[in-house]
Amino acid sequence: MGKQIKRAMTFLGRLRRNQAGNTLAMVAAAVIPLAALIGGGVDMSRAYMAKARLQQACDAGALAGRRSMTTSAMTDTDIGEARKFFNFNFPQNTFQTDSFTPNIRSDPSLTTTVLVSADTRIPTTIMRILGFQYLNLSVSCSSKFDIGNTDVMLVLDTTGSMSSNISDGNNGTTTRIAALRQAVRAFYDTLGPGNTNTGRVRYGFMPYASNVNVGYLLPKTALVGGNSGDTWTYNTRRKAYYQDTSSTAATTCYRRYNSNSCYTNSSSAANNSGTNISASDCTSWGSSSPALSGSAPGTITKITYSTYSWNGSTSNFSGNGSRSCIRKEVTTTHTASLTSGSGWSAFWQYQAFAQPVSAYVAGTEITNPAYDDGTKSTWAGCIEEPDTISTIDSSTSSSSVPAGANDLNIDLIPDSNATRWRPFWPDVSWHRYSTPATVPAWTTWGGDQAACPTAARPLAEYASRDAAPSNDPSASSFNTYVNSLEPWGFTNHTTGMIWGARMMSPNGIFAANNGAAPNGFTISRHVIFMTDGAMTASEGNYDGWGINKLDGRLAPTGTSTSDLVTIQNKRFSIACEAAKRKGITIWVIVFASASNTTLDSCASSSDHVAVSTNAAALTTQFTTIAQNIGGLRLSQ
Template identity: 55%
Template sequence: MGKTNEQPMGFLKRLAGNQAGNVMAMVAAAIIPLAALIGGGLDMSRAYMARARMQQACDAAALAGRRAMTGASMSTSDIAEARKFFNFNFPQNTFQAADFTPVIQSKPSETTTVQVTAETTMPTTIMKIFGYTTLPLAVTCESRFDIGNTDVMLVLDTTGSMASNMTDTDGTVMTRLAALKLAVKDFYDTLGAGSDTTGRIRYGFMPYSSTVNVGYSLPSSAMLGGTAGDTWTYNSRRMTYYRDTPSTTNTCYRGYAGFGSNNCRTSASSAQSDSSNVSRSNCQTWANVSTSVSGSYPGTVTKIVYAAYSWNGTNPFPSSGSGNQKCVRQEVTTTHTTNVTGGTGNTSLNVWAYNDFAADVSTFITGASTLNPAFIDGTTSTWSGCIEERDTDSSITSTTSTSSIPAGAFDLQIDTAPTNTATKWRPHWPEIEFDRSGRWLNDNVYPDYRSGSGGWNACPSKARKLASYTSRSATPSGMTSSFDTYIDGLIAVGGTYHDIGMMWGARFLSPTGIFASENANAPNGFNISRHIIFMTDGDLTAYQSVYGAYGYQKLDGRVAATSTDDDGLKAIHKRRLEMMCNAIKGQGVTIWVVGFKDQPAAGTLDSTMLDTELQTCANSSNHWFMAYKPSTLRQKFKDIAKNIGGLRLSQ
């Protein structure tokens, strides 16, 4: 009996100890959880790749949308541009994702930030056998301009050629200046208002022609005239006066000569003996000629007064008579000691002296109506604000090294303090200027300086210092008008002197010059990025006969000898521009240059359309551009603003 029971127990023991049988059972039991793990990993991997691809599309859309924005919030076209980038990077049904529409908008609490969100699902492959048929996909992203403290000076060519028309790609006709005004507004819309806490943005403006209108922005101590009695010398005129004492007078008589001439006699009877016969009327015409004045002013002047003395021996000169009779005239010669100042006891000769004359400018620079010393009829002048430059170095030529600025060229020095006559600026005074021939150098400009037909003495619109604008319609503290109002008021007049515009753009921007107290630091204490946007529609010009920042070159010869022709002056001013640009970049300022001209012939290189000096003035070849249409100019200004601002993903 016992032997019979041992066999089943031995079998079970052997079965329990058999590993092959256990592995098969264990594998069978693990198939389901293993399938779940592998399937879940596969589906999650697919979902991860899909979400990564979707996030890339989101980021691309946000960046594209913000880059397209030109206003304070997204427009319909901006949203369409962003959606185009999203769809390109993540087409519908990618990874079998369900159809969806991304939400693209301006962030509600911060409209200049672009916000993109997207949600969808994708089907599972293996996990659906466990009841999980889809996996959710969701992404969100934001893009904004992050910009630190930024100061921008817009140095704008407002010369006469900016009044000429251009035709845009859509057929719209507008002046070049009108296109520039739109471009500057676009620049603001792209870069924005900034914030004193997160990143202050300030805009300044420097319209230029042959001078700049900066006088009322300067402290009076920087100008000649800031101290009572200050004078500056102008090419002008003064009335010549004489005194009766000391003077000498001589009277003689001359008989009429039908041919040749007779001597002047000490007695009328002797002169009558010399005379030929002539009618009474012809005698009177010959005898009563205009007074003659000869000599130099100031100095000794001889005046001769002529008068009909007798006809037919009758004195006083008869009022009637017929026939031909003897004719005598009286000549009274007076030698006067002259001067060029009026006053008690002085009498005007009614003759102008043309020369260099000093004029008191202490009242003129205040903006008060000031008697013009070039007139004697009470004519007054009011200063527009334009300046003549401080002392320069006339030895600078077209080949002078541009690596440094000569010690005596105060006009090219950005930060040198105005402490004396040589280093202070002088008021530009066209109404007082006359050349030596008597031509009034203000003869082509009305008193408001805005109607010049030739621009030979132009004064552009007033410059404006750096200021923050909360919007284009807002008027900053200390300013008289808004961003838009100022830009809309720009006028086009004068010649194209790039160097004067560039140097004053630098002075208004400098943290170590005359505006250091305003420019050195930002309220938040962080560094300031400084930029000059220089726009011109033409090549640099220079003329002998312009009265501008360097006086009247033809007579003053401040930049070069007065014999230097226009081409020679142009070459020198170009060299001075190069010096100025190198000095500005040496201070860490970024210079952008935009040329704006008519469309050239097909195949023309941009580099042939812009002065070489301006190309090298820009910080690099990526910092200068050409525009041939108004719409292109606007886009270039937007592009510069986007480069100044830091476009980045903020979420």
């Protein structure tokens, strides 16, 4: 036992005295922890790079999924789009990771937010000698719109051409108006209702044709008719009377059919150039209704017609073929009055007359003063513009609103009848060829020539597409309103832009609705201007500026349709520039037609103009604009 202890002590002594042996033992003892330290660094570095790449894929997938969404919750298509971007940025088995499926879904508490998460593991290299076979990797992210306070005015062309068919973009057809309704719904689904956390979102609607329906949104003080006893002048008619049983001495002449001359004797008329007609046509032409001219009170001239001869006979108006026809014309002059008496006959006098409008503006059903049979009339809500100037032309600068052009003043607050809006009244309006006239050019205005579109809606919040506007719980929902848009009338972009901007301005007649947001932050204002055609302006149509052929408010009464279009295009440009000076961003969507310089220059920039050729493209453009307005961003 003692010898063994002695040998051990001898070995330990030699080991203590031999430094080379110590070093070898120390190195041998350090190999394992040193390998773990170096291997851990290598494996952790690989895991860090893999996780960074995985997080990048997560972010890309979340953004792509939210960008794809057009409803409040993700569809299979949206999830597929998110997964495509995820897999592109992190293909399966990258860095030798295990296969996995990313979890992509809508946030159940914030349905317009996309949530993405992924879990996998990466195999180790050197660390496996210490028993660590894998390192776990886990990432998560989310994406949402950061919209702030946003006001959107949808200025929508609802003219007659919007009833036309168009491709739906999927081998089918639909109507332009149906495509517009769908696109507007998709716009809401993309931008959403907003909330106190992300910011207030309000939507307004300005359907337009050759007029806009804004009258019932205006305070009565801003309207002619808002005060008792107010009148406004229309191209209309009124009942008058003439003393038929008493007249001045009659004058008689004879006229051959289609001749410009009337002669004191029938033989001269027969020898004058004219056109032969049949016996029946001669009888009809010869017995035409009496022609009246003049006005009341005063005198009128009456021409009474009778068939005098056909084929030379004054008694036999029958036979075959076309022969010479002569009629007798007797002219008399009569006293005319606005009141009737014994032996007096009635006639309609066509002229510009003042009509009482207070009851009409109040929305009361009233008796139409241009009829005598009890016909009723109720104001739909469209307006005539206040006083303006008739000197704007293609050379007028668009950089400012010309003095006196009250209609183009976005911030107009009326203080006189010259600056007040007037009720649009097609039911009393008649066209005439002369002034005064006793016969109309045609019957009363209506249809496309005097269209009054769906009533506009001011900016308001909508909690959902099935909800009523926040400022009027009794009103119809977003969906119901959009479905009520109907196409008719001609296209006047000027009226749409003027009123779209006016409804958003924080300084004008609607300032009370457009002040600071409740959260105190700034408001981003946008006009979405959608049209399917170029400007139209007919000198004979009744629109927000009356009938230019008779009223001459936009230009002299003899101005042609083509020149009126040029004038209205300039006025449209002035309105666009005025809106942009108010800080309003203008997006222009041209649907089913080519754009033009006037429309392009109205937009805030070339990036704010889009052309859509079918229904699917229109929806895409609306949703793309909503995404740009919303400001898509990562929220985690």
